[in-house]
Amino acid sequence: MLKRILRSMAFVAVAAAATLTASAALAAKVAVITPYLAQPGTQFYVEAFQGVAGDKGWDVNVIDTQGDVAAVISRIEDMVTQNVDAIVINVDPAQVQAGLQVAADAGIPVFGMDAGADPLLVTNVTSNGYQMAAETSTYVADRIGGTGNVVMFIFDAFPPVQVRGVIARAVFGNYPDITILDQVTPDVSDGGIADSRAKMEAILAANPEPGSIAAVWAAWDQPALGALQAIADAGRSDEGIVITGIDANPQARDEIAKGGNFEASVAQDFHGIGAATADAVARVLDGETIKQRVIYVPTKLITVANAGE
Amino acid sequence: MPLLELSNVSKAYAGTPALRQVDLKIEAGEVHALMGENGAGKSTLIKILAGVVAPDSATIRMDDRLVSIDDAAKAHRLGFRFIHQELNVVPSLSVAENIVMGQRYPRRAGIFVDWKKLNSVAADALRRLGVTHIDPRVKMASLSTGDRMLAKISAALLSADGAPARLYVMDEPTAALTREESEQLFRVLNEIRAAGNSVLYVSHRIDEVMALCDRATVLRDGQSIDSGMLSEITHDDLVAMMTGRKVTETYPAQVAPPSDETAYEGHGLSVRKGEILGLAGLSGSGQTELLRRIFGRPASAWRRGIAYVPKERRSEGLVLTRPIFENITLPHLKTHSLGGAFLAPGRERGFATSMGDDVKLRATSTRQLVQQLSGGNQQKVVFAKALSGEPDLLLLDEPTRGVDVGAKYDIYSVIREMTAKGMAVILASSDLPELLGLCDRIAVMRNGSISIIVEAGLSEDALLNLCYGRATHSEAA
Amino acid sequence: MTILTLLRRFGTLIGFVVIVCYFWAQLPDTFMTARNWLNITQQLSMLIVVAAGMTIVMVMNDFDLSVGSMASLSGIVAAMLFSFGYPIWLAVGIALLVGLLGGLFNGVLVGLIGILPFVATLATLTMFSGAAFVVSGGKTISGRVIPEAFGNFARQGIEIGPLTVPNLTIVALAVVALVWVLLEQTTFGRRLYAIGGNLEAAHLSGVPVRRFKLIAFSLTGLSAALAGLLYASRVASANPTQGSGLMLNAIAAVFLGMTMSGQGEPRVLATVLGVLILGVLDNGLTQMAVDSYVRQILVGAIILIAVSFSSISKAKRS
DSSP states (O other): OOOHHHHHHHHHHHTTOOOOOOSSSOOOOOEEEEEETTSSSHHHHHHHHHHHHHHTEEEEEEEEEOHHHHHHHHHHHHHTTTEEEEEEEESSSGGGHHHHHHHHHHHHOOOOOOOOOOOTTTTEEOOOHHHHHHHHHHHHHHTEEEEEEEEEEOOOOSSHHHHHHHHHHHHTTTEEEEEEEEEEEOOOOHHHHHHHHHHHHHHHHHOOTTEEEEOEESSSSSHHHHHHHHHHTTTTTGOOEEEEEOOOOOOHHHHHHHSSSSEEEEEEOOOHHHHHHHHHHHHHHOOOOOOOSSEEEOOOEEOTTTOOO | EEEEEEEEEEETTEEEEEEEEEEEEEEEOOOOEEEEEEEEEEEHHHHHTTTSSSSSSEEEEEEEEEOOOSSHHHHHHHEEEOOSSSOOOTTTSBBHHHTTTOOOOOOOTTTTTOOHHHHHHHHHHHHHOOOOOOOOSSSSGSSOOHHHHHHHHHHSSSSSTTTOEEEEEETTTTTTOOHHHHHHHHHHHHHHHTTEEEEEEEEOHHHHHHHOOOOEEEEETTEEEEEEEEGGGGGHHHHHHHHHOOOOOOOOOSSSSSOSSSSEEETTTTETTTTTEEESSSSSSSHHHHHHHOOOOHHEEEEEEETESOOOIIIIIITSSSSSHHHHHGGGGGGGGTTTTTTOOHHHHHHHOOOHHTTOOOOOTTTSSSGGHHHHHHHHHHHHHHHTTSSSSSESSSSSTTOOOHHHHHHHHHHHHHHHHOOOEEOSSOHHHHHHHHHHSEEEETTTEEEEEEEEEHHHHHHHHHHHTOGGGGOOO | OOOHHHHHHHHHHHHHHHHHHHHHHSSSSTSSHHHHHHHHHHHHHHHHHHHHHHHHHHHTTOOOOOHHHHHHHHHHHHHHHHHHHOOHHHHHHHHHEEEEEOOOOOHHIIIIIIHHHHHHHHHHHHHHHHHHHHTTTOEEEEGGGSSSHHHHHHHHEETTTTEEEEEEHHHHHHHHHHHHHHHHHHHHHHHHHHHHOOOOHHHHHOOOOHHHHHHHHHHHHHHHHHHHHHHHHHTEEEEETTTTTTHHHHHHHHHHHHSSSSSSSSOHHHHHHHHHHHHHHHHHHTTTTOOOOHHHHHHHHHHHHHHHHHHHHHHHOO
């Protein structure tokens, strides 16, 4: 982060001195545009992407629109004006159709990096969200022996997270003795932990009987961490409530390694997504045609056994 | 030996001279008046004394030694104390706290405020002015305007850095005071004079200046005139010095007698067409409230032909940041528009120009912003606005407060002209000569209601007695 | 006129010209092109509409913090109605009505009940935002439920010679023209400025202050709803948080514009220039590949410089 700012400061200084000439005329220009750079996962794959790009000598411009999706369209338009060689987006392509169309008209290839499939994208590189949700929800169902009340934390506003909820509901629905006690959409404006904790505290208060909550399934790690805190705070850590998350961020890994209620999460290979996206860009720049609409990068279930890795 | 002597003071703003080689000499133990119409340069001169404005050139001597007034702190060290028209007091604090404010409060054990000591310090300061009726422990908010001013003056007696007060500069001190409060203030001025200190007394009220001050310096068009001893000249001489012309009459004569037809009746009074009904009373006796009740809901009042000139022209009468013509057409904007919806600025300006001429407004153009005008001209804009719909009834609340002599006469003339055309006027004023000089009848208010309505033609003393509720011969009227 | 007063009055305008010239020099091939400028106006259309509406209440010395969440709400309302099969005109009409009523509610809180605009609209900000989440169930509504014609609107334009002027640009220009007529050419606008200059004097001069507050806030809400629909059309979807960035930018644009008027009053054309400054910075710095976070620092600095110029020289005069 600091490095990025320093680099940009240096850039402004150079530009102000008007010494900026066509220094890298031959390097391929690639723009990475995302509204979600502040999120940890996004930072990982952007860094991995930059790593590969650096090896290839590309001139990469990373643009963060800070949650503003329409601004992604605007920045795509600006990049088309600049006639870059390729554009990488990290946003639901359905919402930036206007920009994708402009790029398509100009013949500039656009790649999805954990974005979503779309005819206007060359390809989308992502983890298999269905598979991740299936891994944690079946883990939960197995651990509670196919019976009990489950609390779900979901977030349907973001499509990649929304599909996880769909799968988990299907899995739990397949067990006649599993009841979905509540489906909570936490307020994520502060990161998601605090509000998830508050919501979980309310649910615990409403279900005081030991054993009345068998598991908490969260569509990503932050609500799982919030639920964990709420359960510990209520003195109900001993009830054996099983908690799972998805993404396996460092904090989640720490908790899983302790062997407490937070038992499992799934690690996306963010570096793998970033590197695979860069590979896809390189292949297209070299003239290859990519047939796969989606390129899946493998994921990994994290439990106490491998959390420390 | 003069206490303070300013000579050859010049100051120009953006090339426009405000003061041209002005001289001002104040003797020790003197109450010295500073007079002049609005825009004559009084406020610039006061700002130079306060160290807020730097003169382009000036020679300043104090006790016959050359001094310079670099900033407000220096002015304070020299012993200058300023009591402004708008009193900046903190109403929610006690009188004592207001008096001692800006200095270290007396303490006990270094931490706790020694309230007893604080109150006695304040009481001492008040006593030095001969004021004993104010309890320093009560909230400032509970004091009348006059008492607040006395508290403010006694605060000026104390000083944070030990520099003794030498010269009090008072800007229109009696503008908001009742007669009794004014008299208390005059006693205080004598105390100051007796102690060998001086007062620079800024006022429009010529009678007051004649009665109270030793000498006057009159500013006109940025130049100064030394009046000499006031005891040796007449009221009219002083007016002539201010206006540069001989004003023979203070109040223009009635053009036509009022008709018998009633223009308005209600709220315990009635006023005939062409009549001026005065509202007298001690300040705060309910004059403003009565006018507001007669006015009612503003939007419908204007439509019914009732116009209102409020007491506070800057905060209630005018939109200072807008041009003159927009202020004048505001109450009846729709009649000057296209179809009631779209603006016709050309038409508005034409109308505003003719209204401005009617009230003898002096401005470069009706597009000039109201805030750039002098107080008297601002008040003329308020009048032009009020008269813009040819009202049947005009309500006036202190219409000449803070207005200079020339502009006052213009305003009185306009009132006379309009009443000659049949307009009825209700005029609330604390200036008794004004009421006596203009009104056909005067309603005296006490404690929120009208106590008596008398025909004009009584003496000022008689009217004052009525205001205080003392029995007089006119009880029978 | 001294240099200082010149700077005070026109400093922001001069700054805008300097910025444009700088980008022109740095990006000789791509910046000063008709296509890029049409892009910029299209990118700014939503902000222009919100800022123009914001100008209306700021003329009265009030302001409205709820415009961003109202924009989100109107987009969501329209998208939900699409998903129930409502025709486009009806869904759009209802969404605009929601904006008008939401604005009226703000007007009631501020004008009739007398709550400070900051507090009242901070509360409605969260209410409208919450309503957007409730109506949508927290989901992004996109894909097939959004009629193609609705999404296409933002992608199409009117051909004028070799250029295509985007529909969004045309809508924004139309809103600016309407607000300009309203504020500068009607008795309503004149009296609105009188309220802003001195509320008490305007009241005593017969201006129906309360009714005007209701109307002004309603119009601001309506314009916020329109901006939300433009946004929804541009992204062919609706998300319960998508308008949230508009509010601060709109207030910043009005403030930038206020530095250009003699009395520090909001003027809608000056507001548009304020929006253009923000948008040109975004466009030019993105093209120059300057980091987005540094861009934010620059935008803040420019607002401070513009406002400082007008305040410093004011302080010096008195």
